[in-house]
Amino acid sequence: xxxxxxxxxxxxxxxxxxxxxxxxxxxxxxxxxxxxxxxxxxxxxxxxxxxxxxxxxxxxxxxxxxxxxxxxxxxxxxxxxxxxxxxxxxxxxxxxxxxxxxxxxxxxxxxxxxxxxxxxxxxxxxxxxxxxxxxxxxxxxxxxxxxxxxxxxxxxxxxxxxxxxxxxxxxxxxxxxxxxxxxxxxxxxxxxxxxxxxxxxxxxxxxxxxxxxxxxxxxxxxxxxxxxxxxxxxxxxxxxxxxxxxxxxxxxxxxxxxxxxxxxxxxxxxxxxxxxxxxxxxxxxxxxxxxxxxxxxxxxxxxxxxxxxxxxxxxxxxxxxxxxxxxxxxxxxxxxxxxx
Amino acid sequence: xxxxxxxxxxxxxxxxxxxxxxxxxxxxxxxxxxxxxxxxxxxxxxxxxxxxxxxxxxxxxxxxxxxxxxxxxxxxxxxxxxxxxxxxxxxxxxxxxxxxxxxxxxxxxxxxxxxxxxxxxxxxxxxxxxxxxxxxxxxxxxxxxxxxxxxxxxxxxxxxxxxxxxxxxxxxxxxxxxxxxxxxxxxxxxxxxxxxxxxxxxxxxxxxxxxxxxxxxxxxxxxxxxxxxxxxxxxxxxxxxxxxxxxxxxxxxxxxxxxxxxxxxxxxxxxxxxxxxxxxxxxxxxxxxxxxxxxxxxxxxxxxxxxxxxxxxxxxxxxxxxxxxxxxxxxxxxxxxxxx
DNA sequence: AAACGGAATTAAATTGTTTTAATAATTTAA
DNA sequence: TTAAATTATTAAAACAATTTAATTCCGTTT
Numbered sequence: 001x002x003x004x005x006x007x008x009x010x011x012x013x014x015x016x017x018x019x020x021x022x023x024x025x026x027x028x029x030x031x032x033x034x035x036x037x038x039x040x041x042x043x044x045x046x047x048x049x050x051x052x053x054x055x056x057x058x059x060x061x062x063x064x065x066x067x068x069x070x071x072x073x074x075x076x077x078x079x080x081x082x083x084x085x086x087x088x089x090x091x092x093x094x095x096x097x098x099x100x101x102x103x104x105x106x107x108x109x110x111x112x113x114x115x116x117x118x119x120x121x122x123x124x125x126x127x128x129x130x131x132x133x134x135x136x137x138x139x140x141x142x143x144x145x146x147x148x149x150x151x152x153x154x155x156x157x158x159x160x161x162x163x164x165x166x167x168x169x170x171x172x173x174x175x176x177x178x179x180x181x182x183x184x185x186x187x188x189x190x191x192x193x194x195x196x197x198x199x200x201x202x203x204x205x206x207x208x209x210x211x212x213x214x215x216x217x218x219x220x221x222x223x224x225x226x227x228x229x230x231x232x233x234x235x236x237x238x239x240x241x242x243x244x245x246x247x248x249x250x251x252x253x254x255x256x257x258x259x260x261x262x263x264x265x266x267x268x269x270x271x272x273x274x275x276x277x278x279x280x281x282x283x284x285x286x287x288x289x290x291x292x293x294x295x296x297x298x299x300x301x302x303x304x305x306x307x308x309x310x311x312x313x314x315x316x317x318x319x320x321x322x323x324x325x326x327x328x329x330x331x332x333x334x335x336x337x338x339x340x
Numbered sequence: 341x342x343x344x345x346x347x348x349x350x351x352x353x354x355x356x357x358x359x360x361x362x363x364x365x366x367x368x369x370x371x372x373x374x375x376x377x378x379x380x381x382x383x384x385x386x387x388x389x390x391x392x393x394x395x396x397x398x399x400x401x402x403x404x405x406x407x408x409x410x411x412x413x414x415x416x417x418x419x420x421x422x423x424x425x426x427x428x429x430x431x432x433x434x435x436x437x438x439x440x441x442x443x444x445x446x447x448x449x450x451x452x453x454x455x456x457x458x459x460x461x462x463x464x465x466x467x468x469x470x471x472x473x474x475x476x477x478x479x480x481x482x483x484x485x486x487x488x489x490x491x492x493x494x495x496x497x498x499x500x501x502x503x504x505x506x507x508x509x510x511x512x513x514x515x516x517x518x519x520x521x522x523x524x525x526x527x528x529x530x531x532x533x534x535x536x537x538x539x540x541x542x543x544x545x546x547x548x549x550x551x552x553x554x555x556x557x558x559x560x561x562x563x564x565x566x567x568x569x570x571x572x573x574x575x576x577x578x579x580x581x582x583x584x585x586x587x588x589x590x591x592x593x594x595x596x597x598x599x600x601x602x603x604x605x606x607x608x609x610x611x612x613x614x615x616x617x618x619x620x621x622x623x624x625x626x627x628x629x630x631x632x633x634x635x636x637x638x639x640x641x642x643x644x645x646x647x648x649x650x651x652x653x654x655x656x657x658x659x660x661x662x663x664x665x666x667x668x669x670x671x672x673x674x675x676x677x678x679x680x
Numbered sequence: 681a682a683a684c685g686g687a688a689t690t691a692a693a694t695t696g697t698t699t700t701a702a703t704a705a706t707t708t709a710a
Numbered sequence: 711t712t713a714a715a716t717t718a719t720t721a722a723a724a725c726a727a728t729t730t731a732a733t734t735c736c737g738t739t740t
Contacts, residue, residue, distance in 0.1 A: 356719080356720085357719070357720045357721080358720090359719075359720055359721080359722095360718085360719060360720070363719095370717090370718075370719085371718070371719080372717080372718060372719090375718080375719090394725090396725095397724095397725045397726065397727090398724070398725050399725085400725080
């Protein structure tokens, strides 16, 4: 409970001014190197703690960057966040994390809080239905904004995400190549750009192969393991008797596989299933999941880099940057075999 | 890029002083209610943004609470975090989240950053080997600290976690009750309090049942799905031919089950497996996982509550608060059947 | 000895809010 | 009417740093 140590405490104890202390602690060449050392030593000895809010009040730079995504517990975002964290850490920026759970209001609250704290910038995966004003709010207050994983219509904001349409077409083509003709698409929503892109990729691949698109084979649903698990029953009782499923993501795929396994059918033989994302869990699942690597780490890294560059003054052109996904073939897919 | 709107901007535009504006915006009864309304309206119209760092410089309250755990991507912590988030949100506190990945240095950096930002308090799940000075650092600078999920020897800090010893003994007793005698314990470490407690619970249950404890049956390892998956081979080739495994947590258990399934053995019949935590995934796994609910949500909520209460001035007694876990019996465990 | 130049240090203004004590304006009581 | 009490508003001093322009202190050079 000793009184707070501040610049002036150090200054007085050494018979110097706060200006000198401030400069010295930030390694300014303006102060003689031996004084500098003496000051740093004293700061350490006294247990001085730099007061960022006082500093940032003066400099209007806080070193805080906000990151808001749908759900940090979702491993897909988790991997992106890890990459962002690494990149920001390396540049000694503090980051504040939040979920918006697709609530526009929660997202706006976050942006407001960040503005109040003097945040230097935001990386966000916009909530479904994000109004353009919320983006403006950040911008007009001088807080640059980068989008990640999802894009937003009607803005020219710098955006980093996987090429979903291409990625899903990879998975679909893989199944077509194995002889499957009745391929369902499980999970997810059409309310996000990602959703529309993924569905489009699936449709495109089928069309190109001359397979007719049957809207009944699209089973939307939660993007979670639970969602996939619950979709299994619907999927298996479709009158079209699909022999393969393209899933929204790995979580849905694993849930679906578990659901199918409960009925005694063998995934990879009776039914083929593909995932999306290539989470850590994908290679461990039983059977090991054929999926598409969405390059989360790269997406996150690029987004963070883009923000840091912008803060450093460089002004790269805005626009959507699509990262190319890659196919990972494992045991959950196999040659077509008609269903009983 | 219009100039910053601050209290004085509003003050001038209305011919009042900043003092009045400041008071009005915070609903002080000192200012007449019609002036108050006029001021709020004007603030809205001008797009005023409250500058928290200026305010907190004056009040030395920032509204920021730090939370640092081993790994936010780990669903176990995820569920705790979600509960903390809910509770803090409700009290309009901003929270800053970080992983320490059991690096004492990363953890200390976090504490320091938080101090610099004027954080009001910290909730942490201490990294393995956290030195007492790091805790003192927070305390001597007036930042109260609450431990969650793990405890720390030699401190009387308020701590909220599950009763691990009791929880694991529930699982072990369940297996003993099914007739199993050779029960391995898979995953985790003995370097944390949690680790020691869990091992103790296992040992106690065996002893009480008159079963000799064989240290060879303890296979420590990473607390991840991958860890469990890789432990499967070791587990199955133990000369003692265990028929059951108590796993560190659900992730390890699911990994282990997957590993076992790859060899053709059937979990729940040939081998019984228990998890710990009762994650969402547990009930979906194939077979559905018998596990122990660690009451994460309750643990997180209580920890957040404790911190908020402390910040509000109440001084509840310190010490460890153990939350009682509960058994969830599903299909991954079954009656003893000797191995070939 | 005066003038100069460079290096090291500092005075003082600034950042945007909160708060206390003081003042001004209004109402009530005597 | 005046004094007292109440209500509304504000001046000015914090809070802890940064930064610019000014100052002091040297040793050199003329």
